[in-house]
Amino acid sequence: MSRQRRVRDVLLPELDAQLASIIGASVVLVVVAGLVQIRYGAYEMPFETVVRALFDRVVWTNPDVLATLVLGENAARTLGVYADLSVLTNATIVVWTVRLPRVLVAAFVGLNLAVSGAIFQAITRNELASPYILGVSSGAGVAVVFTLVFSLGAYLLPLAAVAGGTAAFLLVYAVAWRGGTTPVRLVLAGVVVGTIFNSLQTGLFYFIESNGVMRTAVAWLAGSLTGVDWTDARIVAVPTLVVVPAALASARQLDVLLLGERAARSLGMSVERIRFLLSALAILAASAAVAVAGLVGFVGLVVPHAVRTFVGSDYRRLMTGCLFAGPALVVVADVVARLALGGTQVPVGVVTGLLGGPYFLLLLRRTESFTEF
Amino acid sequence: MPEIPLVSTDAESTDATTTDFDDPVEEAALLASGIELGYGEEIVVDFDDLVIPEGEVTALVGPNGSGKSTLLKGLSAELEPASGSVLLNGRDVQQRPAKDLARELGLLDQENAAPGGLTVEDLATHGRYPHRGFLDPLTEDDREAVERAIDLAGVDHLRDTQLSELSGGQKQLAFVAMTLAQDTDVLLLDEPTTYLDLHHQLRVMEVVRTLNEERDVTVCVVLHDLQQAARFADYLVALDDGAVYDWGPPEDVVTEQLLADVFDVDAAVSFDREDDEPRIVPRRALD
Numbered sequence: 001m002s003r004q005r006r007v008r009d010v011l012l013p014e015l016d017a018q019l020a021s022i023i024g025a026s027v028v029l030v031v032v033a034g035l036v037q038i039r040y041g042a043y044e045m046p047f048e049t050v051v052r053a054l055f056d057r058v059v060w061t062n063p064d065v066l067a068t069l070v071l072g073e074n075a076a077r078t079l080g081v082y083a084d085l086s087v088l089t090n091a092t093i094v095v096w097t098v099r100l101p102r103v104l105v106a107a108f109v110g111l112n113l114a115v116s117g118a119i120f121q122a123i124t125r126n127e128l129a130s131p132y133i134l135g136v137s138s139g140a141g142v143a144v145v146f147t148l149v150f151s152l153g154a155y156l157l158p159l160a161a162v163a164g165g166t167a168a169f170l171l172v173y174a175v176a177w178r179g180g181t182t183p184v185r186l187v188l189a190g191v192v193v194g195t196i197f198n199s200l201q202t203g204l205f206y207f208i209e210s211n212g213v214m215r216t217a218v219a220w221l222a223g224s225l226t227g228v229d230w231t232d233a234r235i236v237a238v239p240t241l242v243v244v245p246a247a248l249a250s251a252r253q254l255d256v257l258l259l260g261e262r263a264a265r266s267l268g269m270s271v272e273r274i275r276f277l278l279s280a281l282a283i284l285a286a287s288a289a290v291a292v293a294g295l296v297g298f299v300g301l302v303v304p305h306a307v308r309t310f311v312g313s314d315y316r317r318l319m320t321g322c323l324f325a326g327p328a329l330v331v332v333a334d335v336v337a338r339l340a341l342g343g344t345q346v347p348v349g350v351v352t353g354l355l356g357g358p359y360f361l362l363l364l365r366r367t368e369s370f371t372e373f
Numbered sequence: 374m375p376e377i378p379l380v381s382t383d384a385e386s387t388d389a390t391t392t393d394f395d396d397p398v399e400e401a402a403l404l405a406s407g408i409e410l411g412y413g414e415e416i417v418v419d420f421d422d423l424v425i426p427e428g429e430v431t432a433l434v435g436p437n438g439s440g441k442s443t444l445l446k447g448l449s450a451e452l453e454p455a456s457g458s459v460l461l462n463g464r465d466v467q468q469r470p471a472k473d474l475a476r477e478l479g480l481l482d483q484e485n486a487a488p489g490g491l492t493v494e495d496l497a498t499h500g501r502y503p504h505r506g507f508l509d510p511l512t513e514d515d516r517e518a519v520e521r522a523i524d525l526a527g528v529d530h531l532r533d534t535q536l537s538e539l540s541g542g543q544k545q546l547a548f549v550a551m552t553l554a555q556d557t558d559v560l561l562l563d564e565p566t567t568y569l570d571l572h573h574q575l576r577v578m579e580v581v582r583t584l585n586e587e588r589d590v591t592v593c594v595v596l597h598d599l600q601q602a603a604r605f606a607d608y609l610v611a612l613d614d615g616a617v618y619d620w621g622p623p624e625d626v627v628t629e630q631l632l633a634d635v636f637d638v639d640a641a642v643s644f645d646r647e648d649d650e651p652r653i654v655p656r657r658a659l660d
Contacts, residue, residue, distance in 0.1 A: 125486075249508060256499055260486035263548075265451060267555065268475025268503030312490025312535075 011248040013316040022310055026324035030107060033332045038099040040339050045091050053095040058088060069096050072230055097229065105228045106334040106348070107327035108236040109293045110303070112285040114326025115247045117300025118307075118318055119282035122254040123275055124183045127308065131286035131300035134190040134279065138197035139168020140290050144220045145204045148213050157220065158235055158291035165290060168193055169283050173276070180272055182261070223296030223349025225334050232292040239288035244323065246281050251315035253278065258313065296349040298356030299329055306359070329355070401460070402427040402559050402591035403448055408457035410440070410447040416455060417443045418615045425559075430585050430592040432602035435612035436636050441595045444612065445563050448593065449480045461559065475503035479557040483564040485548045489537035493547045496536065497522050500554025522553035526580055542573025549580055560584070562594040566601065578605045599636070603627050603651050611635055627651040633659060 013019065039050045059065050064083035068076040076082040085093065116131035124133060132138075143164025147156050173181070176189035208214050219226065253274050256264050264271050289296065307321035333351040340346075403425035410418040418440040425431050425448070433441045446452035448459055450466040459466045461478055487496075500522060501515045511519075523529055526549045536544060545565065552560065562581065566574040582605060584590045596602040602609055603623040611618040611626055613635040619626045624644065632640040632653065640655040 252502075255488075255491075255495075256502055258486070258488045259496075259499065260482075262451070262480075262482055263485055263551075265471065266449065266475065266480035266482075266552075267499065268472035270471045308490075313488045314490055314495065 011245070011316075013314070013320055018310045019317050019321060022307060022321045023324045026328035029328040030103075030331050033328075033335045034103040037103050037331070037335045037338065038095055041099065043090075043094045045094075049091050050095065053089070053092040054100070056088070056092045056096075059092065059096065070230055071234070101230045101233045102225055102228050102334070102338075103331060104233050105236060105292055106225055106331045108233070108240050109225070109289040109296060110299055110326035110328065110330030111323055112236065112240060112243060112289040112326070113296060113300040113330070114303035114307075114322035115243055115319065116282040116285035116289070118304035118315070118322050119247065119250070119254065119278055119285075120300070121304055122258055122315065123278055123282070124187055125258065125260075126183065126187070127305055128301065129187070130298075131282060131289075132295070132297075133187060134283070135168035135172045135193040135197065136165035136283060136286050136290065137295045138194040138201065139171075140165040140287075141221055141295065142197045142201045142204065143167075144294070145201050145208075145217050148217050148220075149204050149207045151213075154216070158232075161220075161290045161294075162287040165287050166283060168197060169279070173279070181275070219347050220294035222347035223294040223352070224345075224347035225293055225337070226345050226347075228292060236288050236292045239284055243281065243285045243288065247285070247319050247323075248316065250278055250281065251319050254315040255313075258315075294347070294349065296330065296352055298349075298352045299326060302352075302356045302359050303329055305363075400424070400426045402462060403593065404460045404463075405444075405448065406457055406460075408447060408459065409455040410443050410452055411455060412443075412452075416615070418447065418612075420616045423610065423617060423620075425591060425593045426608065427591050428585070428589050429607040430582065430594065430605060431608045431610060432606035433593065433595045433610050433612060434597070434599050434602045435618075437597070438614075439612040439635070440615040441597075441612055442563055443615075445480075445561055445593070445595050449478060449561050450474060451480075472503045475555065475557070477557050477559060479552045479555045479560045481548060481552045481560070481562045481565050483567045485544070487536040487539075487544055487547075489535060491536050492533050493528050493536065493539075493550065494519070494523065494532040496547050497526075497528075497532075497550040497554045500551040500556075503555060518556050519554045522550045522556075525553055525584065526550035527576065540573075542569045542576070545569055545573065545577060546580070549577060553580075553584065557590070559591045559593070562592065564595050564597060567597065574601070581605070599627065599632075600653050603653075624651055627653065 035047065035050060038054070039045060039047055045053075059069065062083065064076070064081045065085065065088070067079070067081040068083045068085060071079070073082065088096070113131055117129070120129045120131055120133055121127050140161040141164070143160040144157055147153070147160040152160070172186065172189045172193045175192060176185040178185070205217070208217060253269070256267055256269055257271070257274065257278075259267075261271055286300070303326045304318060304322055307318055307325050311317040311321050329352065330348065333355060334348045337346050337348040337351045401424040405423040407421060408418065408423070409416050433444060435441050443452065447454055448466070450459070450469070453467055461474070466474060466478070497519045498511065498515075501511065501518060504515060505511075523532055526546050528543070528546050528550050531539065531543060531547065536547060539547060545568075549565075560581070565577050565581075569577065578601065581592055581594065585592050594606070606623060608621060609623050609626040610620050611631055618635050619631060627642055629640060629642050632638045632642070632655070637659045638655050639657050639659055640653050643652045643654070644650070645652055
């Protein structure tokens, strides 16, 4: 068996009608919503111009130009691949520096949140778990508000979010640990730590003095993609390169973990170690998303849940579905967040919440049992 | 029970003194010595020695709360003994890496969480977990083991059925297939028939018996049905309040005295001439 074949066998599921249609529909949604997002806005252009700008020959035939756009001027200079961007048309500049990175960041955020949610749903054996269940959201929230209140610098926000989220997660684990953990203990510890951190965060709000800072804080807590650029795309892309293969490779561990702790242990799994590593992977994915977009809610909960109703609970299939459906949801939601209200942009987290709520309402009316995987 | 000198974790140095049995330590697939098992401060099981002989079917019997399941948890390294040790083929189960242990020791629970979307074949394939590395695909060996397990558990006709569509008995047989695919020399079963109808109770026990006879697998099974235990097991271990009350072949262990002392039941025990199997007719509960 060749090495290539081996890796493919392990990582990729067999494609069947359901999985293929999820992937197909997601790709179509991302492309259509992406084109809409790129076309409309303060600088309007016809679709023809959009396509021409995306496939601009100056960008694609000139590696230095592409590198300067994607890596930023400073990094390009350092690497010696800098090119002057003034050769580009206005449309190309707008598409490549403002609108395309926003679509890309939205897709990455959706992917990471969906993967993170899928992992946490297996770890806690609860299909209503979200990436924020082990305290990431409240930890990141406190750190972000703290950074803003004490004006530590806006460029520190992504770092603060990741540090706060990770600290909260470790605290949750420490609280839940008593010669080992159980899903229930972890979730309860998550609630406890979350409550404390949320109170701290609310308290901190009273120290905010300017309206501008207040807006930034609210946008972070609600989850917003306003003003993201290639810097954010790079921040989220790097962890994603780790998250995607790791998530696919972990699928079998997640499947075995779902058989129950006792069965997993009798099959020779070091349950505590695997559970911690998988949690860390899920936290990495969630943090990557939180660092660039703030606390976008409901994506990590709805996407794995919805994909599961189509492809079942086999994690290789579920994970693959999430890799496509997550980006689709966030890219579409961001189009609504940016364009639906004309002049005013709302945080994308508001839109995902408005989409996710009714989905669960529908589910609640239709399903009898929530706990069955 | 006779004194059995403690052996070191080294398999070579098992020079036990001769006792009632040929050489219980040498013959032991599992040997628990000086064991105290419990949860936190509370010790539930406490006795000197227990031998699960190699290549035989041993049943642990006893009333509720006698420590059967706790003992099994100790044997499977799920519970660390407060004192004493459990040796599997001469090596301490607590010292061994989980995967390593799972290649030699299988465990089947009385009830299992079954993720709905999984097929019987998927489940059986998970039984190969301890034989595969993190990124290893299924090898030919794995596939053969899964086939054998499905065949032996008699779930071939259900292989593509999802677990959520199975009855309780069929589901248990699917989990039997998973445990068989693990391909272990020793198999522990924790009340595998408790929630099953009579037909599936017999099916599960027959699979276990076949496994023992054809592949020489050592079986240790917790059963709360004494009659069933007497029928299927070569040896019985009767537990009473966390200690071993008696140990031996069913015809020696199952007595009216045992039923009165351990189970608090007034019963008549008779022997069928043809198969030497004790028959228990319970009369009334003793106070």
